[in-house]
Amino acid sequence: MTRGESRRTVGLGSLPRRDRRGRIFAAVCLAASLLPVVVAALLLGAVLQTGAGLEEPRVLLERLAGSGTQGLLGSVIGSLWLVSLCIVIAIPLGVGAALHLEGPRRRGRSLLALNIANLAAVPSVLYGLIGLELFVRALHLGHSLAAAALTLALLVMPIVAVAARSALRAVPDELREAGYALGATPWQVTRQVVLPAALPGILSGAILAIARAFGEAAPLLMVSGLALSSTPAQLGDPQHVLPLHVFEVLARPGDASQVDAIVGMVVLLGTLVVLSAWAMRLRHRHERRRDGQ
């Protein structure tokens, strides 16, 4: 550019080169942020188009209600059971791990923290294998709902832990000091000052974990022994959950079952969108409150 010149005059004119670069960069950023939105819209559109007449929520609901506990409705209930169980296990574990890492005396825990953060990036199939070996075989839980919930809990625990950790870290130290100065013990400060202040962040992490557990199929296939039975599944069967139901129905020949699959997909996608939006809202409110002070 101007290298080699001994002296450079700075004019007040336009900056065509930098201007152009800035605009290109902005365009790339816009494209990058639009891409997932467009893909999601196309996906939902395609699903709805294939299942003609399903745009109406009423038709969807009727279809869902009419499917009976052995079909789609059963799988939705199965999913609710599984996810509830999974979250009851994963949230205390994840928040506990985060509290340990961000506790009053944080030293020499970086290795542990790194490991937990890495766990969040392990492919879910591996968790399926662990679940199969540990819960199904070693602990003799069999191909059960309990084994599936434990496997999923293992999978989402790091997500909860990472989110809870950053939420705890965002609590200003002044609040902790205020608690200590009033004569509270570290435990009292953590429970009554730090946790309430970090709650919105922890909750949004928990919601994302719920969404993940709700949509996960691969580890459940492992835990349920890869046997997609043709006989209608029963409640409490780990394979009788929404993502696996969609998968199973699609693998089955014939058009009649396809509609079932599409309704399943719409319910799945819809639930995930609602959950993510909720998590985002919580986090947004939390951030605004913090910045507002």
Place this chain on the structure above:
Amino acid sequence: MPSEPKLRVQDLSAWYGERRILDRISFDVPATRITAIIGPSGCGKSTFIRCINRMHELIPEARVQGRVELEGQDVYESSVAPEQLRRRVGMVFQKPNPFPTMSIRDNVLAGLRLTGEAAPGGDDDTVEQALRAVALWDEVRDRLRRRADTLSAGQQQRLCIARALAVQPEVLLMDEPCASLDPIATARVEDLLGDLRGRYTIVIVTHNMQQAARVSDHTGFFLDGELVEFEDTDIIFTSPGDRRTEDYITGKFG
């Protein structure tokens, strides 16, 4: 000076890691009076009051040596629980730090709730008394259930003082309590200090010499971690014994 000192500091030194912040501080803090600690930034005045209620040791790598006696008992003895000590020695910080998730009322009661104690005269009485003591009662009596972060900075700071008073401490440590307040809010806190004099032993850190002159009975001048001079406030500001004190209060440095 009155007979028995409330606090007796003897050869107190403090470190952050290898860095020495305080160097053998010794002096007596008289009971029920206001003692100001003045000095330029980084002279160790905040560290000093954090050593009195053992907040200093909460920071990793922090270390203390020497004695701080509260009514004759060394607070650094192994038999002393820092939590118990902090019940008797309250603290107000530079930046107002009410608990944002709690209501105004709950903030006043926070000290008692945190430690699981019942308010001696009932919750309502405690809240009213503490808020009256900081002249905040009339401003907030109709919105006690509102969140504390809806108050102005000056009100928040007075709320923090009320919160500290609600646990009925004997000593109140104040770390530049007006540093983030506007002049009007500062004046109100200074008035409040006048009201509290005689009931509490107050140690106030300030970088504002006029404030020290206005509110305090005794003043200690800190410089580079040493106590240069400790005297009656009148004497410090009219005929200081040390050249460095004189230079500082006349604005030659700092």
